[in-house]
Amino acid sequence: MGITRREFIKGTVAGAVAAGFGPAILPRVAQAQASVKIGTAGLGDYSLTAPALIGLEKGFFKENGVSAEFVPFRGGPDLLKAVQAGQIQIGITGSTDVPMFREAGVPVRFVATTVDSNHFTFNVAPGITRLADLKGKSIGVTRVGATTWIFAVMLARQQGWNPERDVKIVGLGGLDAQLAALARGEIHAYVWGDGGAVTELQGKSKVLLRLDTVTPKWISQSCYCTDEYIRTHKDAIRRALRALFQGVKFIRESPQEAFRIASKTLGWPVDAVARAHQISGPLLSADGRINVEAVRVMQDTLLEFKIIKRRLPLEDHYTHEFTPVRI
Structure with a gap:
């Protein structure tokens, strides 16, 4: 019988993390001042991946002094393992992951919202x-x-x-x-x-x-980092987030080109990307602001459904020091 996500997370906290991991890394942009690897909790989701893909393709990371790499993973727990090991600096995932990880003892927190409300x-x-x-x-x-x-x-x-x-x-x-x-x-x-x-x-x-x-107060997807990386690499986080949200701005201003860029890595037809944008595009955050009331609702929901067992202070889940992102 397979282990639950909660058991996986606790095992990850307790044990040492192996250095190697599976997903192939897409080509990096030219060497720049700060090196940041951005991981996503999957590849088959437009809103999860498109801002980073467009930021790389259009050179927004390079413009902000960041040498960026994009690494898709097979789910939130696999991404967490790499973030904890320092192999990934910024994780982008479904937002319920952070309250679950934090309650399990993992020192990570939101640094920005990427998709507001619920795009599921x-x-x-x-x-x-x-x-x-x-x-x-x-x-x-x-x-x-x-x-x-x-x-x-x-x-x-x-x-x-x-x-x-x-x-x-x-x-x-x-x-x-x-x-x-x-x-x-x-x-x-x-x-x-x-x-x-x-x-x-x-x-x-x-x-x-x-x-x-169904969930009027929710955060669909967010960026997170370890507390240690937040403490020691504030400037790199700011610059990487600025590039990501430049990607969001480009999606809004040049959607057809954005769809073509995203389709290459997603492996979807351009019309499928356009349809996905109809679903989740309106929910893409323009500046990464974190809705604390939505964080509270998510924690309450996870407690109600017994996915987590302890209520933590809301401020343990996020930092406001990087948002709103200024473009």
Whole structure:
């Protein structure tokens, strides 16, 4: 039986981290004054990756005196391992990771918000036209206890359904497993990020709604660093964040070029990137400000669902010293 994310995190805190890790590093920009490796908790999500990809392609990191490398990982725990080891300086991940990591004893905190609110999508089989059609049916999530599971339970409650009786919420793993179960009729919906745009264009599913309708106070994705790196490399963080948010500004001002740049690394058709931008683009933060009330709501939600066991002071989760980012 596989270990839970919580067990993985605690094991990571307790043990030494191996120096090697798997994902290939994309080509770096020219050598500059500060070297910063930026990791993401995945590659198949537009809003998670696009600002960094565009910052590299357009030379924004170089302009800010940063030699940057981009490293995608297979999930938040793998990214955390590299951040703790000093192999990655800035992690970009789903924002519930930081309260979970912090509660498990890992000294990391938010330095900027990248995606406000909740960009996750509720994706349904082509024959489903409304939420009411799903009563009595099955919803796929990555894993029981994961953020996708929390959102599925919250959506069921919002509809007045008993999440244990009126719908069946099934932990299936990655997107391929979700789509296979959907095609076999074993599930009729699944929770995912803006990558639902790709499967929608393929005719395999359709995006029924964005889940900010379920979690009005939330932070979808954020940058985080270790407390030690924050203490010792403030200028490097400021310059790297400035380049990232220049990437966001470029997305807003030159979307078609931005879509072409992102599509090369994501491996998506440009029209799929454009559709993903319709979903999550409006939620991209312009300056990285951290909504403390949303941090509180996320911690409360994780406590309610018993994902974490202890309430920590909110100020343990973030620093305001790098935001708002000035471009």
